[in-house]
Amino acid sequence: MTQAPIRIGVIGAGGIGNVHIETFKQIPEAEVRAVTDAYLPLAEKRAEEHEIPVVHNSPEAMLADSEIDAVVIGVPNQFHAPLAVEALKSGKHVLLEKPMAIDSANARAILDAKMASGKTLMMAHQMRWNPIIRGIKEYIDNGSVGRIYNAKAGWCRKKGIPGWGSWFTRKDQAGGGPLIDLGVHMLDVSLYLMGSPRPVSVYGTTYAEFGPQRQGIGSWGTPNWDGYYDVEDLATAMIKMDNGATLTLDVSWAAHSTGIGEDPFLHLMGTEGGVSMLGSTGKFVTHDEEGVAETDIQPLEGESDRVLLSRHFLECVRTGREPITSGMSGYTNNRILDAIYESSRIGGEVKLIWN
Template structure:
């Protein structure tokens, strides 16, 4: 039975879950809901008739919808996962929250901070949980590095370089991914948001005070760096960046360089990770081609001798852990107001500022009064999210 703000969720019966979106990400949510205790996958929505029917059969789900609005309107859901193109995140999440359903959205939270704020506001007004799936921070190597930092092994991190780089990894030329209005941007908002999230998580969530960024569109605009779209084709020209580089100034004096690309002349494959410099040591994590566990090294010593340690990390549980935590938060009714998507909103504000900085050719501050010259605002930034 669907709950409302006046009818709290109870955990005496399994939570009833729906998933909107039939692609890889949506299937990760379906798998988690099907395997975790205390929840039952009861509804699936997506535009593609064949995959929808196939997934319904696989997971034993009979409530299959082409339109997400029908899934929400039919009621009887406690939680829903939103795993669709970015331009649909805000309208679906707001609609579900207003219907009294807790929402777990895929990353990024939305195309802009304006849309993200609308989602957070809807969570507040409905009294429901809103969370965003940052599954990379749930990798075993990221969690092992976080544990080392929290244990004081590298002291206080003061500078980092976080990356996700691809040789030829534009998701699909001509698809919604390369359409500025539909995607909100290129690799920065797509895979770069993961890098931003795990870097800020490792740093301990300091406030970003300023952003200086550059973006480049040199390969995708010439049809290089990715295959042409098939079923995702929307006939779009290449309207976004294929490489972005950022310098973030952090409260307390720290700094972070973030670099991300869908396509660049570099070693083949995907590579992501982070290098951290701390007051008592350092760390380097490198993951090549989605290896379940990356190469993690902790650097320590007293200046005369070194004591470097290679850390073996478990693969981690990815989306399963994300969904599990979401369900735990849904079951924690007294603290629902804490789980409101604010972390993801802050990521959106930083990305907005980065695109604005790239468009202006100047640093954008996030710590001055709204409207000041050189200060990031949360309106009308979409137009700057191109090359």
């Protein structure tokens, strides 16, 4: 028996909202039924472009619509928690953009609302479905890497501050700079591949050497010269796990650096071998009689990361299964990000207590 498509409402019709609309349109098990945006003409434009039948004039109207089963939330970070909590309370399943929230207190509020509602809450960390990451995961799952005890991950843009002065560069609206913007992707995928150990201790430092001088600005996003910049432009941190493993994280929007490319990178070191990602390429490394042996890891073929992520969301909504990018994983990421900012502020280690 064929089931009716899951009816999706998209809250936030900007850059990422449009990507979600385009992705769900490719999947027959979903119907993009409604769209809304704080700037209504943009929602109307998206509706026209994508033949979306309903434009709601507010998120509240979307959440009151009984013909919507699930919402995608793709708005500036400060609105993630209030909208996700309301959506879950209204009985909608939620696919939420990263970071889960501007801080862990807000992320906790979302998690509590999810538990009270019994609805699906999934974080949109598409990198977990990246073809190279899936290839790397196969090496880990088949035992070729052994026990992972150290990881290095990062994403170091040299001149890539997005939308200077817009919500992206304001602490109260974004929660932070490249750490919460790019770092959260690398943190999420690293913890996933390391087998989701529990983080127990964090040491980190953040810097703002370019943004406040209006330097290091990239081509992405629209600057608002009447706005301001009060977030970091570089962060470096070490995170220690309860199983003794360590993860070092390096991220920047702007930096004077050579030697590392602009692409996201990840190196996982295990007792049997190591796996690495640099942009869209992957390597497996181990020792043999000749010395160090390297093999290319092939990207796994198939549907795009975003289609796979969206299919996973639909399946979790249908079955009640917990998404692999669960609310708990988003909350854990936010706890670590908070701890890095706190460590930088106090100039020392921050221990994470879980209860």
